[in-house]
Structures are given as C-alpha cells and as structure tokens.
Amino acid sequence: MRLEIESLTMAYGGLKVVDNLSFTMPAGDIVGVIGPNGAGKSTMFSIVTGFLVADAGDVRFRGETVTALSPVARAKSGMVRTFQVPREFSHLTVRENLLAAAPSQSGERLLDLFFRPSRVSAEEALLAKRVDGLLEFLKLGKVAGTPAGRLSGGQKKLLELGRVLMTGAKLILLDEPFAGVNPVLIEEISQRILELNADGVGFLIIEHDLGALTRIVSTLHVMDRGCLIASGRPAEVLKDPVVREAYLGGPS
C-alpha cells in the first residue's frame, strides 16, 4: 500500500521537530528510517498514523488523503504502528494482549455476546490457534499466561510486534522493533518481516541496529533535525558524507 508524505511540518513551541518532510513509499516495500535521537522519526510516525496533528502537510495512503482521519480510522484502513516505548496492556496476559488485537470480533459486540454465544466461541477457538502460532514464533509461549506488565523490555517489544501482526495490517510501522531483542530472534523477526513482505505487507521501520536493518530494507531514509538529509539504497546512503557527519559520528 503506497504511502505518500508531503511537506509535513510540526513545531513544539519554536522548535521544528519535523521540517517540510516529504517522501513516497511504494506499495509493498520495506523502508528504513534512521537518524540521531531527536531527529523527529517517532514524531513523523505519530503524524502519519494520526496520533499527532501536523501544523502543515499531507499524508496519503492508498492514494487517499488521510490527514483529517482519526488514528482509529487510519488503523482500520490498514496502517498500524508500534510505539518506541512499548504500550502493552499491562494487566492482560500476553495471550490476551494478542487476542485483543484481532480485528472485528463478534464477541466485542454485546448483542452477539449474549445472543450468539456459539459464534463467539467458535471465533475464539480460531483466534486461539493463530495466537498459539504467534506465541511460538515470538518465543513468548512460556509467558503466555503472564500479565504483560511483568515482561522484560525486549519481550514487550516482541509482544507489540505480535499485536501488530494480529491486526492483519497492510502497512506496518515499527518503531525500533529490535531494541532489547536478542540477536537470534532479530534474525528470525527479520525473516518473518521478509515473508510477510512477500505477501504484500509493507514495512516502515525506525531502527538503530543498522546491521539488521540494512539487511532487510530496500530503501533507507536518513532524518536529522526534522529534515530528510538522504534517501536511497542502504549501501549508498551509509557512504554519504552528510549522513556520516550527522549520524555515524564524523567521516571515516
């Protein structure tokens, strides 16, 4: 699903956090966003998904302008994000966290709950199977019954990823999905991202683990102080002297 960002600008007080930012992401691509802390990457995510309202600029998804849509409407249209600081449902179990993320369940409607109990339980049984598979993949099977608030930071990251995968979104925005996750699992998650991508799911990924990121993305955007300072194929972008200066700690 094609995502177009056009001239996004947002300021907190006098500070421009996102400054006239534009880029287009072709449907079904995997695109990385890197940049120093405070570059405006997460703010850009929040604007794209509707959690923050930009001062100017437009966001188009599937060719339609979504700038005026609520976060809920944007998520429903197939664009789902994770958060940099995980927002798990801390008093629900890991399993319940994943179940809650599945879209349009009949058990979420009170009438169906009381008058079509068999349909509700049949759906629950199907969902349970999907969740089992996901739990196994994310290596969260052992903590399935644990309240999510008790997970480690890395496990919470995995849980958020799992929740997003449950939604069936067509464009997934991941905010530092590998932070605190062990290297073996990073490898497996990368594989899963590539598999889903082969099915047409697009990914926009903010990540500081450049090694892992560059292995899966086709395009890399570099942000600094709210602006896009470089875009292109990962190998070329990382050689760019401007990028090295801003992000990688000076020329090598």
Next chain:
Amino acid sequence: MEAYIIAIAIITAIYVLLALGLNLQYGLTGLINFGHVGFFCVGAYTAALLSKHEVSPLLAFPVAALLTALAAWPLGVVSLRLREDYFAIVSLGFSEVVRLVATSERWLTNGVQGISGIPKLMDGLVPRAAEPVAVLTLLVAVNVGAILMMRRIANSPFGRVIEAIRDNEEAVKSLGKDPAGFKMKVLMLGAALAGVAGAFYAHYISFISPEQFVPLVTFQIWMAIIMGGVGRVSGALVGTLILMLFLEGSRFLHDIIPFIPDVEMASIRLGVVGLSIVLFTLYRPQGLMGDFRRR
C-alpha cells in the same frame, strides 16, 4: 430483629447492583464515574412517577433501566473523549444537575417534598407480612442475573477490549478499535443497572426526595468496590457487604458507649466508618478479593 436484617439485606442488594455497574465502569474500563448516584436517582424517579400513573412495575422497571441508560448517553457524548480525570468532574456535575432538576422541577418531581406513597412492589401479590422477603428474593434473583452478565462480559472479547482501554487507551486506538464506542456502552449499561437499583429503592422505601441522592451515595459505592477489589465482579459483592457491615454495625456503637448524645454519636459513627475504611485500604489496598493488578 429479623425484620431489621431483611431490611438491611434489601438495601445491601440494591447497593450491590450499583456496585456491579460502577465496577464495570471503573474496575474493568477505568471510567472514573463520580456521578453514579445520578443514574440511581433517574431510575428511582422514573419508577416512582410511573407507579403514580398506575403503570405496572413489569413495564416500569425496563423503562427505568432504559431511561437511565438514555440519560447516560448525552453525558458520554460530551465527556467520553475527555481525559479520565475530566470525565470524573463532568460526571459529578451530572449527578448534581440531576439532583437539582429533581429539586426544582416541582411539576414533575414535587420538589423537595419528594414523592410519597409509592406502592410496595408486591402489593396485592403476596401477604403484607411476606412482602419484604418476596422483594429480597426478587432482588437476589436480579443480582444473580447481573453477576452472571458481568462475568460473561468480563471474560469475553468485549471484556478484553475494555480492560485494554483501562490499561492503555492509545494502544487500543493504534489497533483500530475506537475506545469511545466501548466506553459509551459500558457507561450506559452501568447506568441501566443503577436505574434498576433506583426503581427497587423507590418501591422499597416508598418515599423519595432529592436529598437521598447526594454524592455521598456515589462515594459509598466507590468505597465498596475499593474494599472489595477493583475490577473483580466478586469484589463488588463482597465490598458492598463490608461497607454495610461498617455502616450498620456502627449503629451499635451506642450500646457500647451509651453516655454520648445522639447527635454527636452520628458524627462519631461516620468517623469510625471513615477510619475503618482508611485502615482497610492501608492494610489491604488490593481489596478483599484482590483487584485487577493481582491476577
């Protein structure tokens, strides 16, 4: 003594209905409803006025529930998109507005004089002497129904989403589910339960006036669910029992210390109730049945 116990049991059962509704709203969903008594009031006046027009309780009770749910709707529309602490303020204001309307609109509610002579619920159906027991039996049946309904909700996909809203509303939005819609349903359902409680109350006390519907009632229900265990259906039940034990048990203080005049005794009673609740929450903050944090 037996009559006294039945009377207390009836009031307790009415309070349990209120507590179940508030537990759904606050315990499961995180809605800080400080105006629960407003719904109680709407239900009581609806049932009382309908009975004055000789409408059968069989019809009046559902109407009371429905009208109360409808009364909650505009409250939800104006305030459910606010942050939870603002909702608390608006809901408190709502219940005070309801009380002021009951006080001022004399043509409808007879103002401060209230409505008296509300017929007993089972008048003519059972012998006078058996009336309280019959009402209590009905109330217990309604409570069982309400508890089963709450359990069904709490353990369902719907329950999952409202508890997720309590934990992190933004994350619920990020998954494409609109918290406002769920919160509205919860608000209206809890209000409907309070409306039914109000209808029972009006018929049982047979006299209602605005001064019975002060915010203190709301906060007593809050005490009940906090002591019982927030977010637990069983907590609403047990908490109400403890609250009643404190409220009614303190009446007997007079027997222990007889030399204090009645007026001062009333203040001391409230003090004792308050102190018990403070101690209770200090030493058992999760409530008697454990709350949602200790699953």
